[in-house]
Amino acid sequence: MSTMENISAHRFTDGKPNLRRYQQARWDEPVIFELSQPGERAILPPELEPGIEVDTHDALQQLPPGMRRTQAPALPELSQNRVLRHYLRLSQENLGADMNVDVGQGTCTMKYNPKINEQLARDPRMSELHPLQDESTVQGILHVMHQMEQVICEVSGMDAVSLQPRSGSQAIYANIAMMRAWFEARGEAGDRDEIITTIFSHPSDAACAKVLGYKVITLYPDADGYPDLAAMKAAVGPRTAALIITNPEDTGIFNPRIAAFVAAAHEVGALACYDQANANGLLGITRAREAGFDLCHFNLHKTFATPHACGGPAVGACAVTAELARFLPRPRVVKEGERYRIDQGEAQSIGKVAAFMGTASIVLRAYAWVMNLGAAGLREVAEIAVLNNNYIMSQLLKIPGLSAPYAAGKRRIEQVRYSLAALSEATGVSSGDIGLRAADYGTHYWTSHHPYVVPEPATIEPTEAYSRADLDEFVQIMAQVAHEARTDPAMVLSAPHNCPTKRVQDEYLEDPKRWAITWRAWQRKLAEHGTAA
Template sequence: MRRIERISKTRDFHQAKWNEPIIFELHQPGEKGVELPPVNEKIAAAVGDGISAIPKTMQRNQKTSLPEIAQARVLRHYLRLSQETLGSDFNVEIGQGTCTMKYIPKINELLIRDPKIMELHPLQNVDTVQGMLEIFYKLDLCMREISGMDCFSFQPSSGTQALFTMASIVQKYHEKRGEGDQRDEIITTIFSHPSQAATAAVKGYKIITLHPDENGFPDIEKLKAAVSERTAGFVVANPEDTGIFNPWIKEFTDIVHRVGGICFYDQANANGLLGITRAKEAGFDMCFFNLHKTFAAPHMCGGPATGALGVKAELKEFLPAPIVEMVGGKYLLNEDLKHSIGKVRSFHGVAQTVLRAYAWIRALGAEGLKEVAKIAVLNNNYMYHRVLAIRGAGAPYVKGHRLEQVRYSWEQLTKETGVTTEDVTLRMTDFGLHYWTSHHPYIVKQPFTLEPTESYSKEDLDEYIHSLEQISKEAYENPEIVKSAPHNSTIHKIDEQDYLDNPEKWCITWRTYLKKTKEFDSVR
């Protein structure tokens, strides 16, 4: 049989378009998904009506304004929406940059859908959840080995919340030493994630930001000038969001330690480091990993995620309580941490995310984790050299030294054609692909940030690169094709450009929309 040859190296893609209303607009009064039978009289006599036992303070004064829709219409609604969505199981999702999209083994999804896991409740007696607590405990042991830290908490629900937790620990640590008022500065770097500065600022710290030297590395001389008796801590990602790895990081942490500061490490993405280098040897006192990035759990649209936070032994008592420990062969929730900062969320972690990460680590083993890092770095550097050969593309700062991702630049393309990185973003959707630019402000001009991870084959990388090559060719030969994109998506150009920046146009919920359109009172 003759093999079918693809005409183009780019994918012939057209997004499904249903012009689907939001679910509240599908509301039909009286329509139901399930018709419940009347409660048997004997059951009602034994357990009551199910409402009277609810305290009056918890009962609503009026019915909720929820949509009334039949089952079939609900199913059609969500299936149509799913067809209008790109995601890591649907397309080559290497364009998410610092947010790391990789393949999530489906056997792990089956594990977490077991009723024994799905029906767990955080208020169950510990005697009834020994198996899940064992997994929390053993994942802690794995994370200790991977990082060199001495104890982990899985309570933070994201990387940003883990950063906030670490800033809280820094603050309480210095308060206990009587230096809380004196040490009011946190040092970070411009190419670290903005959440590092933001979370420390929320704790009341003054933020000192180090800019790079001519090669893109954090400037060590600027660090020496910045540290003082006011330094509370130093927080950094390494590699930073450019993908550049700083091989002198231990010198940075030593400088901060000499003035009494604490060093904490953003390892949200550790794809290029597993089994190769650890936070402990780099001189850090704390670190965190995003289980929903490095360890193959889904982002889930911002939750339920987990920022696994590890500390050295001397900071263990400051962790948010509880932590899982084993005493006398039994797993317990230790609430008695002497200097605990308290809870940063209601309970002690997302069990399903913890299980996914644990299963992924156990399936790979120590050598497998190291192989993940090696393939991630290989994939990234293959893409790095291919992208640099595309007309109009570049990557500022030192050549090489890139680990798991790169922040590239279309600055030359923009100067020569007028096509911007935002234009390329929209054109990429015409090929069923996506890419991310960077955090603001754009220190790298006309940026785009790619991270192939270990999940993608050479064929996958080539498809993505071919699409970038095609867009570059269009930009030089017929830039209007790119500037007027997308052409194959469900939505085309949005005329109003301030919809994200103008709070008056934000409608996070249906209720907010009704209030802003003055329709709330009429449907309440």
């Protein structure tokens, strides 16, 4: 009798995963406008009922003339099955958090989003709400928003919260605007025109300060790789408005002297703002209030397991002390007895930073995640995120040519910005090249914010969402690609090979005449060059 073949034997060696055989689907899929066929329909809306027509008359005539279309919109016309095929084919050409071990998105924090929370957000009782409904009809979501504010207060130690900002950068902007309003109320705004940050804090900290008119002073690491406290004390003075700092920084290094940095700001009358967008390694362990901060923010689409969605929808929750609460964006949810109402806020509020109350469906997802975990679960999230990060760091550092610069020998919190400089110098293969080759094995990674302060960077953040087996698989891919860089650099330099798209030619991106961000803009450019289809 012949021996039965073990078809799974090729997948593991000594309990470790072997490289996954991977070949991504490739479709020569047209832009949806190219698929359009006149007369095709995916859905036929019902005819207008006579009674409704009598009540509404001609709705278009109620619009100002300048807002009325002179012709129908040029929308693609497709049948339902062709629409389905089009988007499913495009989905097969993507990598994403639900398809691969997505630990390589670094500061973007691609953790698992529980699907039951997605179902909640799509429930008609949520999805069919309208922001202009009477508040008596939206008590449920107002309750959720109010409760989520209390969660953020508890997690941060702060006294008041706004969920209105729709991104982390918008939350940073709102926090700086509130600090400016604080100094305006004290008659000091004209004197305090400097904001201090660090080179490894998120670039949005400096960028938002600059947009609001502040001079930005950037601190660099000391000899040990930590933010330089001596440089901080030398930089503060009567012109300092605030310290804005990410901790742990984008390198994953936690500043053990953070309270001393805050104290140095307070000693000169400045405020201290905590960019806590990514708090995966801190939940239930440290709080902004205990370090003395006046303001902070959290990205619900990072720490609280809601969709990042390419920059939106999102929520950047601003949290402040009682002294700054009057400056929070408005409107806000207020509880009166057992009812909730939308309050337009204090006269000193910085006003709206987004329409209505923000992104309600994201708040609902985050609230469901928190309620499912509870306080002990939130702390466990942080503990596992730190454990995962330090485990994968211990494995990745075994790869020749890969290092973790700064704070040598110290552990990191929930992410690490690695350097592949030594490997690159030996092979001529850049970190970006290695990330592209990793896509041939069904994963990828993000390098870093510009400028590359860490040479040839790769930013890895496993969060709590991945198992040890997942992390081992990612390490195996990285080790394989590093080996290829040494033995067959041409293979890596020409990657990806198993993916539907090849390398973007940088010279195209440098010439706006050769690309467009919309189909109609592309058609106009083709017509201008006499090459329209």
